[in-house]
Amino acid sequence: MTATAAPAVLDRDGLNALVAALVAQGRTVVGPTVRDGAIVLAELASADELPFGWGVELDAGRYRLVSREDGAAFAHSSGPQSWKSYLHPSRERLWSADRTPAGDIRFTPHEPDPPSYAFLGVRPCDLRAIAIQDRVLTGGRYEDTGYGKRRAGAFLIVAECTEPGATCFCVSTGGGPAADPGYDLALTEVVDEDGHRFLVRVGSEEGAKLLERLPHRTADPATEATARTAVDTARDRMGRALPPVDLRALMGASLDAERWNDVASRCLTCGNCTMVCPTCFCTTTEEVTDLTGDHTERWQRWDSCFDLDFSHLHGGPVRSSGRSRYRQWLTHKLSTWHDQFDTTGCVGCGRCIVWCPAGIDITEEVTALDAELTGSAADADHAAFRTEPD
Amino acid sequence: MTAVPVPHRVVARRPETADTVTLCLEPVGAALPDFAPGQFAMVHSFGRGEIPVSASSVQATGGLAHTIRSVGAVSDGLCATRVGDVVGLRGPYGNTWELERAHGADVLVVAGGIGLAPLRPLILTALDGRKAYGRVNVLIGARTPDDLIVRKEIESWPTTFTGVTVDQPADGWRGDVGVVTQLLGRARFAPDNTWAFVCGPEPMIRAAARELAEHGVPRDRVRVSLERNMRCATGHCGHCQFGPLLLCQVGPVVDWAHAEPLLSVREL
Numbered sequence: 001m002t003a004t005a006a007p008a009v010l011d012r013d014g015l016n017a018l019v020a021a022l023v024a025q026g027r028t029v030v031g032p033t034v035r036d037g038a039i040v041l042a043e044l045a046s047a048d049e050l051p052f053g054w055g056v057e058l059d060a061g062r063y064r065l066v067s068r069e070d071g072a073a074f075a076h077s078s079g080p081q082s083w084k085s086y087l088h089p090s091r092e093r094l095w096s097a098d099r100t101p102a103g104d105i106r107f108t109p110h111e112p113d114p115p116s117y118a119f120l121g122v123r124p125c126d127l128r129a130i131a132i133q134d135r136v137l138t139g140g141r142y143e144d145t146g147y148g149k150r151r152a153g154a155f156l157i158v159a160e161c162t163e164p165g166a167t168c169f170c171v172s173t174g175g176g177p178a179a180d181p182g183y184d185l186a187l188t189e190v191v192d193e194d195g196h197r198f199l200v201r202v203g204s205e206e207g208a209k210l211l212e213r214l215p216h217r218t219a220d221p222a223t224e225a226t227a228r229t230a231v232d233t234a235r236d237r238m239g240r241a242l243p244p245v246d247l248r249a250l251m252g253a254s255l256d257a258e259r260w261n262d263v264a265s266r267c268l269t270c271g272n273c274t275m276v277c278p279t280c281f282c283t284t285t286e287e288v289t290d291l292t293g294d295h296t297e298r299w300q301r302w303d304s305c306f307d308l309d310f311s312h313l314h315g316g317p318v319r320s321s322g323r324s325r326y327r328q329w330l331t332h333k334l335s336t337w338h339d340q341f342d343t344t345g346c347v348g349c350g351r352c353i354v355w356c357p358a359g360i361d362i363t364e365e366v367t368a369l370d371a372e373l374t375g376s377a378a379d380a381d382h383a384a385f386r387t388e389p390d
Numbered sequence: 391m392t393a394v395p396v397p398h399r400v401v402a403r404r405p406e407t408a409d410t411v412t413l414c415l416e417p418v419g420a421a422l423p424d425f426a427p428g429q430f431a432m433v434h435s436f437g438r439g440e441i442p443v444s445a446s447s448v449q450a451t452g453g454l455a456h457t458i459r460s461v462g463a464v465s466d467g468l469c470a471t472r473v474g475d476v477v478g479l480r481g482p483y484g485n486t487w488e489l490e491r492a493h494g495a496d497v498l499v500v501a502g503g504i505g506l507a508p509l510r511p512l513i514l515t516a517l518d519g520r521k522a523y524g525r526v527n528v529l530i531g532a533r534t535p536d537d538l539i540v541r542k543e544i545e546s547w548p549t550t551f552t553g554v555t556v557d558q559p560a561d562g563w564r565g566d567v568g569v570v571t572q573l574l575g576r577a578r579f580a581p582d583n584t585w586a587f588v589c590g591p592e593p594m595i596r597a598a599a600r601e602l603a604e605h606g607v608p609r610d611r612v613r614v615s616l617e618r619n620m621r622c623a624t625g626h627c628g629h630c631q632f633g634p635l636l637l638c639q640v641g642p643v644v645d646w647a648h649a650e651p652l653l654s655v656r657e658l
């Protein structure tokens with residue numbers, strides 16, 4: 001935080017100036033826009049492309065755009081994509097290798113200079129998701145340098161939530177509609193009789209510098225109060241919730257639950273939930289050769305724990321049943337992610353609920369597992385996940 | 391993932407069995423850091439891919455080597471290399487057997503099939519520093535006599551006890567027949583002052599570790615090396631998850647005390 005941290009107000013012209021200034025800096029500005037009946041993330045040339053006047057109606061397996069009278073730009077919750085499409089792209093070349101005439105092999109890393117991104121309209125849940133991927137991909141013994149470079153150059157503008165969706169449950173994952181630290185600028189959209197404007201909070205030196213160059217005014221108490229109230233009440237309007245229990249313990253004690261059979265009978269193991277999830281990070285690699293046979297490339301692409309090959313070993317997959325694969329996904333999100341990365345793997349964005357073709361709802365599954373565990377005599381025999389690695 | 395493979399030349403190639411070869415490797419240019427017994431490399435076969443393979447010898451035990459069983463595209467490609475060919479290597483990855491924790495104690499090695507490969511540098515290290523350890527026992531099991539790797543070398547190891555057993559004997563086999571754990575009765579070790587190191591097919595690991603525990607070897611002194619799919623070895627691809635463990639980071643060697651409850655869950 002800087003000395004210029006007093007909240008400011010931008011009107012719509014100010015928002016236009018914000019995008020224009022980022023574009024002028026040579027940044028690739030990415031934000032929400034309406035396309036093909038959904039709010040997608042795309043490169044924006046101007047703030048006019050934001051989804052002014054659009055909201056969404058969400059339910060398990062259901063997504064509909066609805067028009068809004070108030071003309072708000074950020075009154076929608078997560079769409080089908082998340083920022084990982086940019087920071088951790090679905091396909092990436094890692095390195096290539098060439099066979100020399102002498103029969104040696106030369107390896108060449110693929111280290112392009114990434115675009116310098118500005119993300120406009122990052123939801124607080126997605127800001128947490130970015131922080132989680134930071135930990136996974138750059139916080140361990142080895143760093144994913146491609147991710148690290150893209151991430152280090154990215155300028156993050158949060159849009160706090162005033163209109164949570166019916167599938168949102170960030171509050172029950174420890175988050176909320178207000179932004180955690182980690183942003184450069186945070187916007188809270190206000191539309192009332194005093195006009196359409198954005199309360200702006202500064203989260204970094206760079207954010208402060210940018211704000212100074214935009215037409216803005218110091219926030220008036222009324223705008224601040226309206227914005228705060230809108231975010232506060234959003235907290236209480238979450239469409240869904242995870243049960244308020246120790247989720248790690250619940251998962252660890254539920255490895256043999258009946259419910260996995262139930263969900264497996266509905267789950268298509270399509271992997272949609274993992275593709276849309278903003279924290280899911282798993283990848284696989286492929287070798288791509290050219291026709292000469294003297295040039296080969298190593299590519300990384302998103303993978304899903306729902307894929308049968310994911311756990312392939314000579315002799316067959318470790319997780320051949322749908323039951324074990326759904327269990328892997330859910331227990332990883334809510335339990336073993338803590339063991340591996342010291343954080344939850346779910347931020348409650350609701351994407352996996354919306355984009356599941358079978359309408360499987362993570363909150364409903366966890367609730368059912370909790371009911372099953374509470375219903376069954378507490379059997380202390382299943383402590384597998386309580387053991388700690390060395 | 392970030393690291394790029396480092397070219398290594400095959401300087402010797404030793405067929406072990408019908409489907410397994412040992413490749414002795416030397417860096418073409420810059421070298422990788424030294425491997426420790428138990429660690430593995432990601433080995434690249436040009437145009438085919440990259441797979442995790444344990445070091446069957448490390449720099450300190452006579453130079454880096456990998457013993458590879460041909461079971462699919464990449465391992466076929468690696469087994470087919472000839473002396474002079476170049477392969478790519480990233481590493482060293484994973485933890486080690488932590489043999490040094492066994493100083494002053496008896497050492498008990500239990501290997502099944504190609505599971506002997508990652509144990510070989512441990513055995514060589516223990517025999518090299520013989521005085522630091524108590525008795526050294528090596529128990530080896532294989533499907534048939536023809537599936538035994540480093541067969542000649544085994545006979546030359548100055549251990550306290552070396553036992554070799556096969557599931558199906560062939561003509562001329564005068565050794566033991568049966569599962570590797572039946573050799574335990576002849577090994578010489580004080581259970582409460584023993585470190586055991588186990589690698590092989592998962593059913594064999596379970597059986598051996600359970601019997602060791604029954605013999606009184608503390609479960610946190612039974613070290614087992616586990617295998618899961620691994621694409622990156624740097625903790626980013628997610629494939630090697632084994633419950634709470636990201637095996638490429640906290641493994642492949644895990645204490646039986648940690649591994650047992652996890653291995654008891656089907657399809658974890």
Ligand SMILES: Cc1cc2nc3c(=O)[nH]c(=O)nc-3n(C[C@H](O)[C@H](O)[C@H](O)COP(=O)(O)OP(=O)(O)OC[C@H]3O[C@@H](n4cnc5c(N)ncnc54)[C@H](O)[C@@H]3O)c2cc1C
Nearest residue numbers: 313314441442443444457458459462463464465618619620
């Ligand atoms: C830590 C560790 C140490 C190992 N040490 C040895 C060793 O010393 N000697 C040995 O012969 N084998 C070892 N393996 C097993 C070896 O990695 C597999 O046999 C090999 O990956 C098979 O690949 P493939 O392409 O030849 O076969 P396929 O079965 O055709 O594999 C298809 C694809 O799946 C992947 N795959 C299959 N099994 C594995 C696996 N276990 N891990 C990662 N990816 C896999 C490969 O990338 C491959 O491209 C080890 C495995 C691990 C995890």
Ligand code: SF4
Nearest residue numbers: 267268270271273356
């Ligand atoms: S839970 Fe839904 S989205 Fe996920 S794999 Fe199953 S069917 Fe596909």
Ligand code: SF4
Nearest residue numbers: 277346347349350352
């Ligand atoms: S698991 Fe579902 S709700 Fe949780 S972060 Fe992933 S997509 Fe969002």
